Amino acid sequence: MFESAQLGRKVDRDTFAQREPELREALLDAQLRLATAGFSVVIVVAGAEGAGKGETVNLLLNWLDARGIETHALGAPSEEELERPEYYRFWRRLPGKGRIGIFFGSWYTRPISQHSLGNLDEAGLEDGLRRIVDFERMLEDEGVLLVKVWLHITRDQQAKRFKALAKNPDTAWRVTKMDWRFHKTYDQFVNSASRAIRRTSTGQSPWHIIEAWDARYRHLTVAETLLAAIEQRLAAELPPAEAQSVVPAPVRPNVISSLDLSRTVPEAEYRKELIRRQLAIGRMARDLQDRKRSAVLVFEGSDAAGKGGTIRRVTQALDARFYQVVQIAAPTDEERARPYLWRFWRNLPRWGHFTIFDRSWYGRVLVERLEGLCPPADWQRAYGEINAFEEQLVLSGSTVLKFWLTTSKDEQLRRFQEREAMGFKRYKITGEDWRNREKWDAYEAAACDMVERTSSELAPWTLVEAEDKHYARLKVLRTVEEGLARALDRK
């Protein structure tokens, strides 16, 4: 894999001096056009220690306008990051549209270095690489230009570089004990790296393997690679695809239409069980912190199905210090400038905390799909992205429980009319509610698609018969209680 990067390529001083001015000019021009283009650039700089990653990025930042660039040199995760899914630290640093983010120490670092040190087995490596592929495909689909650069030096060159650095008092600090340890495992590192590169080099986001021994060759080649990628993308920039409403055909019976909505709970029984479940949930919630766990609850459902009242019965069981209810409203402009899931990632709970989403990322495959608010390709890929997202959440110690609340169409009508009669503005029924109601069948069908494609053992959907509010609330509380119990039992 690295043979083509061991050819001894060099650039002499004159050639470099001749190329530099036009290259800088072109880079600045491309960056200026990028600033108003509708995409962001994510640059991954990787390679063996001593290959000159830092020097090259320093040069890039001097050639480009540093004000449009965010550089992230990620070492060990902070505690705020450790308590959330693995990719939280990358998501929170994604640049907005028009900007460039440079990642040294990226999502590749952990799988490659841990595998080469023998701390991650084959399955673990494959798992990590699969996650990378998912993440990068999401970035591409979201319009992010991903440029991945691998700087290669041979084992001997690495030793030479370290020795040279160590000899000079001005640079000796740059060679650490850790570097020499890495040097000893150079062969394993190259082995792990080449597997990672093979698995993650795609047509849209290939790895650029660059011979890195000669600094001038390395500098020029990295700069040219970046320039070509941005220019190509700027030239190809198309107007956004026309979105159109896609109305799924309802199939009957389906998992939602088959629900038995006649279930009810007598008042007295309801009161008793409600309090019992809330106490149990409250008790378990207090143990989450010590067990390094958190909880994410998602509520979706037809309008007026009683999401708000149900959420309230859950939060009554919790301590205000440890939960947050997030209502999904229109995205802010910072959110619109980044991939779809960014707004949910930023709300993820730390250990010991609950985040309760009143509507959620599933909006993409429900309202956005049905109202044509995004191109079909966007909601179609959302199922996979959501599954990957929830998998990471669960792996990081979150209990993920998702609830779909539904009433009959008649009951919805009754509740709409009741709310209108109350006239209290909090319960105002808008034209939108009535319009959604006309699409009842389509929403039901979209919800069935959603459940089919995103319900897993890790992050199951619970369908809740909400014709009787008491029945619905108890079913949700019971599910939360069981979910927490499972979470606290498993180590």
Place this chain on the structure above:
Amino acid sequence: MFESAQLGRKVDRDTFAQREPELREALLDAQLRLATAGFSVVIVVAGAEGAGKGETVNLLLNWLDARGIETHALGAPSEEELERPEYYRFWRRLPGKGRIGIFFGSWYTRPISQHSLGNLDEAGLEDGLRRIVDFERMLEDEGVLLVKVWLHITRDQQAKRFKALAKNPDTAWRVTKMDWRFHKTYDQFVNSASRAIRRTSTGQSPWHIIEAWDARYRHLTVAETLLAAIEQRLAAELPPAEAQSVVPAPVRPNVISSLDLSRTVPEAEYRKELIRRQLAIGRMARDLQDRKRSAVLVFEGSDAAGKGGTIRRVTQALDARFYQVVQIAAPTDEERARPYLWRFWRNLPRWGHFTIFDRSWYGRVLVERLEGLCPPADWQRAYGEINAFEEQLVLSGSTVLKFWLTTSKDEQLRRFQEREAMGFKRYKITGEDWRNREKWDAYEAAACDMVERTSSELAPWTLVEAEDKHYARLKVLRTVEEGLARALDRK
């Protein structure tokens, strides 16, 4: 101070049951109106351990719509917070307009508890309280409604409460060893607290001291206090003050007009000193991390004075992994929904890092003042807010250096014309540049006001004669080098 909260007030069950529904209704209504009003609400809940802070907030969250509320129970700062100024953790959590933020464990916690435990002397307490007063005045001026609630119980009541909780197996976990330690120092706590309350109770944001022994009385009173505050504010909500341009009269000579712009540096000397200074800065920058220090550099100046080129000469000395150049553009909507300085707080560096601001918070007292982009009261109070902000920055280990670059008016004209002739869009001179030029005298006068009011030993302004670019760059580099040297020498 607490006498009026030791009267044994109680609310019986019937009265509570009677008051509850209307109070909840009114609270929800107020919250709904708040959602579209132009301000946010910050609630501070404080008081002795065992006074029922948690219970009361839980109740409030059940009565209100939890989706519009962010609750922050702050314990020890995270490492991401520890490496930044003390108030970073509060700033990052300020709610946006239309929302409510509840802080248990607020900016009061550290000064009061540390003073009562004897870890903070009188001067330290006074200092902490002064900082609180500054911060809260800023919040008020920014239109935030601040509601401060102090829940009071006596020493005996505290002991009773702890014993009762400890006896019940369901609540025993709530009484910790720490609580009993606090109990022993109850008198000191009340002493420190009453001083804090006295110093920070202002006309606009008074403390509400609430007798907390009887839960029903406490619940009702807190809810009523909050309701009254929001309703009063909603009723008083005025259209924003008319902004108007305020053009300061230039005084000559002044610190800027008196600069000797004839200074130059010969090319050869420039090259030599440039490299020497950059090496020195690079060396010192590497030590910042170990010394728990960071650096914040601010660049302001007249148009075309060479800020960009100068910043580039600084960043050339630095490692890309450890600096960020922030260009101040139009605020995002998340930034507009919060106090003015929020957008700068969120960009503060961690230890070992530089943040370089290309234009900065001083925009408020320069362009915003002169173009009438904010009401006069806003820029007039900005000087004090900025001084408080920079003081915190310095206290947290940041070296703060501020540069004002200026040329003569003739030299600016020459550079404008040169840029227009180049025609390259990066250097495009806009109508705005020409309009600003017409206000040269006013900008100079505003800059003089700014320097006079915000240059301190802690965070000094350096006036830079930028007629000769080489001279300007060396002066900046020299100042940065000296600043870092001072920072690293002082312990």
